[in-house]
Amino acid sequence: MLLSLVLLGISTAAAQKTPPEAPRGFDQPTAGSATGRIDSLSYPSKTVGTVRKALVYTPPGYSTRKKYPVLYLLHGIGGDEKEWLKGGRPQVILDNLYAAGKLRPMLVVMPNGRAMQDDRAVGNIYGPDKVAAFATFEKDLLTDLIPFIDKTYPTLPTRENRALAGLSMGGGQSLNFGLGNLNTFAWVGGFSSAPNTKPPEQLVPDVAKAKKQLRLLWISCGDQDGLLPVSQRTHEYLYEHRVPHVYYLEAGGHDFKVWKNGLYLFSQFLFKPVDVAALPTYTVLGTPAATNVRNANYPQIRPDNRAVFRLKAPGVGQVQLDLGRKYDLVKDSSGTWTVTTDTLSRGLHYYSLVLDGLPVADPASATFYGMGRMASGIEIPGRETRFYALQDVPHGEVRLKRFFSKVTNSWRQCYVYTPPGYEASTANYPVLYLLHGGAKTKQAGPGKAKPI
Structure with missing residues (x-):
């Protein structure tokens, strides 16, 4: 039996909405639609001391008599200014969005984010000189490339009209x-x-300033991406600090696949x-809960703590979720x-699944003694x-x-917490005795316990 539990972050008003995803064919050319244009440019970089290259996408109907906002779109550690063009087909994605009336006309600049004399993705792409060059690109971007674009193209040169996004290394x-x-930037996106x-504390040291100046901060990633913890830790910090x-x-x-979908969704904002x-409605999956068993992708937690339970059980006639109140699951x-729950309050929630009237624990989640018996538990985080x-x-x-207890005439056990530095200290300590509740365990011998 395969069991999966997903925790959702969808507001009550949006409860019936399907989380947005790119439709089929979003990255395929549409016959008869107007298309934008990809141009190559060279700009002088005082930061690097050479002339550097970038690509610029201009939208359908581009005119030098208009002024445009600008999205700077960055590549990964093994790519260059052509990586998005080769692997992501951004011009096709954007052309289709323009045809559907979903974008505000903008320029998209795809630079080489490896700011060094030889900026090709050759040799050891993970070498310290090349990694350092990605950090150096900040100065090149701010002092060389952006001023060149604003001078060469009809742009709206304000922070409210400037966005920055990228994939992998470029996402960082x-x-x-x-x-x-x-x-300089009011719109920021990191894809994987x-x-x-x-670290998030360095990314957003001034929370009040970030809230005031950011128009949109986008963080996206695939659930099977080994780099997911980077995005997750950033999200958790942002969530905690509202x-x-x-x-x-x-x-x-x-x-x-993930990065193209990120561009498709992010660009529409x-x-x-x-x-x-x-x-909070803009997500498809959630984050695996801290109470999951090892390697279990579910339960998952989404921003507003709604929950979706999924159970693979084709031979079962009825399935319910007992989470204080009962929910009926629907079989496909x-x-x-x-089944999708209401928003859950923070803290530990006991639950069980009821299969044809039989309550069972969720094998994908840790179990606890609650509800008067062994039950699954899901930890809902709070700020x-x-x-x-x-x-x-x-x-x-x-x-x-x-x-040894003279009262029970038996050996008993307890846990003692000693503070940091205890072993090296000669001080005497006060003691707090911390007692449990009614769902305790009764010792029945070494290594044996049963609930009472």
């Missing part, structure tokens, strides 16, 4: 440079951002009014049962919970101690 650059230069991404953003997770790995309240043609998370601070120790 976008978050680093965009959030680090909010006077790489480990070059700064910085509005999109955290878009979808089925996929570290590839253009740009240079338009943003409904901040609707941002493949035998997968699904301001970092105090309860494991952090890089001095740690005490938890010790198991056995003692």
